Amino acid sequence: MSPLQPSSGRPGRFISFEGIDGAGKSSHIEALATWLRARGHEVVLTREPGGTPLAERLRELVLHVPMDPLTEALLVFAARRDHLVQHIEPALARGALVLCDRFTDASFAYQGGGRGFDLAVLNQLEQWVQSGPAGLRQPDLTVWFELPAATAAERRGAARAPDRFEAQDLAFFERVAAGYAARCAADPARFARVDASLPREAVWAQIEAQVSARPWA
Numbered sequence: 001m002s003p004l005q006p007s008s009g010r011p012g013r014f015i016s017f018e019g020i021d022g023a024g025k026s027s028h029i030e031a032l033a034t035w036l037r038a039r040g041h042e043v044v045l046t047r048e049p050g051g052t053p054l055a056e057r058l059r060e061l062v063l064h065v066p067m068d069p070l071t072e073a074l075l076v077f078a079a080r081r082d083h084l085v086q087h088i089e090p091a092l093a094r095g096a097l098v099l100c101d102r103f104t105d106a107s108f109a110y111q112g113g114g115r116g117f118d119l120a121v122l123n124q125l126e127q128w129v130q131s132g133p134a135g136l137r138q139p140d141l142t143v144w145f146e147l148p149a150a151t152a153a154e155r156r157g158a159a160r161a162p163d164r165f166e167a168q169d170l171a172f173f174e175r176v177a178a179g180y181a182a183r184c185a186a187d188p189a190r191f192a193r194v195d196a197s198l199p200r201e202a203v204w205a206q207i208e209a210q211v212s213a214r215p216w217a
């Protein structure tokens with residue numbers, strides 16, 4: 001077998017889950033992993049910020065330590081670089097399906113939309129961090145859980161102490177949602193929009209239909 005041939009015999013695929021906090025991603029990502037494994041795929045389940053020992057340490061800082069917006073942007077992209085190099089790219093190279101709870105769209109939505117940080121700088125960081133021999137690494141499919149910010153806030157409730165993002169007000173999450181909508185409008189073929197305001201079963205049905213429609217699933 002050539003060293004470039006994936007060990008599974010089929011190319012790896014990269015699927016990200018996106019949405020504002022409380023939109024329902026975590027409730028469905030495991031179910032999608034189980035569904036894809038039942039169809040014979042190797043599935044790698046991971047998250048951002050995080051996914052490697054270094055990136056998980058950066059996650060703790062980003063979620064809990066006060067910092068300025070540029071520091072925050074640099075840390076989420078530093079975590080992403082380590083995650084890509086150590087975990088995502090090797091999994092894709094051996095033909096796995098990588099399911100990632102958040103990726104770069106979150107940086108544009110939270111740092112760009114929520115914080116109002118310079119989109120040109122985020123574009124530059126995206127180029128630096130995600131460029132490789134095959135071009136710019138992007139998800140093959142992004143499942144976007146769209147939900148009004150007020151509904152997401154109700155769902156988050158007061159179950160646990162909020163992190164630096166969860167502690168933000170409704171206006172912040174409305175800007176984050178607008179940031180996601182802008183990313184979707186810029187690359188609609190990559191996005192599968194899910195109406196996350198529906199009951200769980202209906203949300204899952206949309207995900208299953210969207211993923212089933214991909215020839216590689």
Ligand SMILES: Nc1ncnc2c1ncn2[C@@H]1O[C@H](COP(=O)(O)OP(=O)(O)OP(=O)(O)O)[C@@H](O)[C@H]1O
Nearest residue numbers: 020021022023024025026027155156198199200203
């Ligand atoms: N379709 C749904 N209808 C009602 N409640 C839901 C639905 N989906 C998830 N929930 C509930 O909403 C809350 C948030 O869901 P979940 O943790 O999956 O969101 P999330 O997008 O992963 O959030 P975060 O990004 O903050 O981790 C949970 O209490 C979950 O049980």
Ligand SMILES: Cc1cn([C@H]2C[C@H](O)[C@@H](COP(=O)(O)O)O2)c(=O)[nH]c1=O
Nearest residue numbers: 021048049076102103106107110111165
């Ligand atoms: C990747 C990424 C994430 N964030 C924010 C978004 C969330 O509030 C947290 C992660 O928490 P979750 O419960 O695991 O969803 O981090 C961000 O601001 N920028 C990013 O690039």
